[in-house]
Amino acid sequence: xxxxxxxxxxxxxxxxxxxxxxxxxxxxxxxxxxxxxxxxxxxxxxxxxxxxxxxxxxxxxxxxxxxxxxxxxxxxxxxxxxxxxxxxxxxxxxxxxxxxxxxxxxxxxxxxxxxxxxxxxxxxxxxxxxxxxxxxxxxxxxxxxxxxxxxxxxxxxxxxxxxxxxxxxxxxxxxxxxxxxxxxxxxxxxxxxxxxxxxxxxxxxxxxxxxxxxxxxxxxxxxxxxxxxxxxxxxxxxxxxxxxxxxxxxxxxxxxxxxxxxxxxxxxxxxxxxxxx
Numbered sequence: 001x002x003x004x005x006x007x008x009x010x011x012x013x014x015x016x017x018x019x020x021x022x023x024x025x026x027x028x029x030x031x032x033x034x035x036x037x038x039x040x041x042x043x044x045x046x047x048x049x050x051x052x053x054x055x056x057x058x059x060x061x062x063x064x065x066x067x068x069x070x071x072x073x074x075x076x077x078x079x080x081x082x083x084x085x086x087x088x089x090x091x092x093x094x095x096x097x098x099x100x101x102x103x104x105x106x107x108x109x110x111x112x113x114x115x116x117x118x119x120x121x122x123x124x125x126x127x128x129x130x131x132x133x134x135x136x137x138x139x140x141x142x143x144x145x146x147x148x149x150x151x152x153x154x155x156x157x158x159x160x161x162x163x164x165x166x167x168x169x170x171x172x173x174x175x176x177x178x179x180x181x182x183x184x185x186x187x188x189x190x191x192x193x194x195x196x197x198x199x200x201x202x203x204x205x206x207x208x209x210x211x212x213x214x215x216x217x218x219x220x221x222x223x224x225x226x227x228x229x230x231x232x233x234x235x236x237x238x239x240x241x242x243x244x245x246x247x248x249x250x251x252x253x254x255x256x257x258x259x260x261x262x263x264x265x266x267x268x269x270x271x272x273x274x275x276x277x
Contacts, residue, residue, distance in 0.1 A: 002029035032058040037136040089146035094260030097267035106274040111194035117259035126230040132189020156234035159245040166224045169175040174212045180204040
């Protein structure tokens with residue numbers, strides 16, 4: 001954007017949740033970004049000369065909760081809002097042995113929990129989820145209902161969809177183009193589709209539509225004209241097939257709770273399923 005539009009002094013970048021220590025300068029525009037999940041306060045000091053910016057300094061100030069006193073009035077408001085839901089939010093639903101987060105490019109523990117839970121709840125070949133970046137990491141230990149709102153706060157409804165293998169490959173190739181396109185204006189989101197049931201190897205530097213090298217479904221090579229059943233949730237996933245999705249009346253939180261009821265604990269110890277080569 002800074003290469004295309006003149007007259008922008010500073011861009012406070014966003015969405016990718018990156019920590020930029022040293023400001024980036026593109027043409028006459030300075031670009032900064034200050035992380036995510038209220039981890040930092042971003043401070044910018046600007047130097048001027050003759051009405052023009054000559055230098056900026058961007059500082060990431062860590063926000064450690066134990067170093068700051070709570071604002072009494074704000075804390076009271078939060079308690080009042082949460083009070084009717086406290087019993088529900090504190091309910092234990094299972095235990096974690098793997099820390100949950102969603103900050104890797106290809107796959108993450110938090111998204112693996114989501115898609116594994118979808119596959120456990122619904123008889124399907126593939127489970128899909130967006131590369132969501134909701135919420136702060138969750139450490140091993142007891143997981144509660146309140147944590148579900150960190151993991152996936154929108155609690156979307158699950159759906160199933162039957163597609164030929166060729167269209168599944170097309171959907172993944174489209175997603176890879178949205179992540180790795182050399183044209184930044186063709187990039188969307190930023191992360192590879194999260195999935196259970198699929199093993200995929202790709203080359204990010206290959207041209208559009210030709211990045212996938214290997215694609216397995218349930219440990220078997222995908223068959224172009226075979227029909228596969230997909231389970232997912234939310235309007236964004238495979239939105240072009242909105243009219244033929246079968247909605248199930250089950251929401252993401254229901255699936256995850258059911259998964260924990262059966263498994264009791266969640267731990268990842270297998271090899272990666274999605275990787276670049």
